[in-house]
Amino acid sequence: MNPAFFDRPAATVAAALIGHGLLVDGIGGIIVETEAYDRTDPASHSFAGPTRRNASMFGPPGHAYVYRSYGLHWCLNLVCETGSAVLLRALQPITGLETMRARRGLDAPRLLCAGPGRLAQALGIDLSHDGLRLDRAPFAWLAPQGPVTVAATTRIGISRGVDAPWRFLVPGSPYLSRPLPRTKPGADPAG
DNA sequence: CACCAGATCTTCT
DNA sequence: GAAGATCTGGTGG
Numbered sequence: 247m248n249p250a251f252f253d254r255p256a257a258t259v260a261a262a263l264i265g266h267g268l269l270v271d272g273i274g275g276i277i278v279e280t281e282a283y284d285r286t287d288p289a290s291h292s293f294a295g296p297t298r299r300n301a302s303m304f305g306p307p308g309h310a311y312v313y314r315s316y317g318l319h320w321c322l323n324l325v326c327e328t329g330s331a332v333l334l335r336a337l338q339p340i341t342g343l344e345t346m347r348a349r350r351g352l353d354a355p356r357l358l359c360a361g362p363g364r365l366a367q368a369l370g371i372d373l374s375h376d377g378l379r380l381d382r383a384p385f386a387w388l389a390p391q392g393p394v395t396v397a398a399t400t401r402i403g404i405s406r407g408v409d410a411p412w413r414f415l416v417p418g419s420p421y422l423s424r425p426l427p428r429t430k431p432g433a434d435p436a437g
Numbered sequence: 438c439a440c441c442a443g444a445t446c447t448t449c450t
Numbered sequence: 451g452a453a454g455a456t457c458t459g460g461t462g463g
Contacts, residue, residue, distance in 0.1 A: 281455070289455070291448095299447060316456050317445030323455090333455055363456050403455055423456095 247380060247387040249308035256282035256330035261414045263324070263332060264396045267388030270369040273342030274386075275359060277334065278419045281401050282412040285329030289407035292329040302377045303331050310385075312366070312376040319363030322371045324380060335362050335402075335413075338421040345370075361423040397426055
């Protein structure tokens, strides 16, 4: 992946990443769900300025930002323009299923990388990856294999910035952390 | 399937 | 002391 790819607004990068393959030490799959967080976004770790934890978000684009969520899960972000990043929320597992299963336990393939914490655990991500360049080992990237359909929705698990449509996903993918919400709740239940 | 609580670290008040 | 970009295992319909 060219470092210039990440030197753009996080929402642009988050949408463009859908369909790309990501491998960490040869293990990974196809990105099916991302979220964007930027410097002016009250939901972003960078909103209140630099801290020890978010230092990588204020470093150069094309590096990893890894943080601990709720005290026990790791989450993997890709740093974009200064103070912005893309949170990887779900992959369709492709390679290294055995290793992912060993790291995660007895999960069905559908759940191995369905959520930022699960994804990081399946890929073996921890704080040692924070700040690493994304264009060299252990990271490797694969271009989309064919046409990619991308939908944008509001983000998950936040209490501020809830209206920004900065969650990007493959509609109907069984590997999402949560399915695409219905645009008209209650309508057309026969679907 | 819905709801609830527990685990446990970083930041902010 | 409280909240947070989460996941798991329990209970109840």
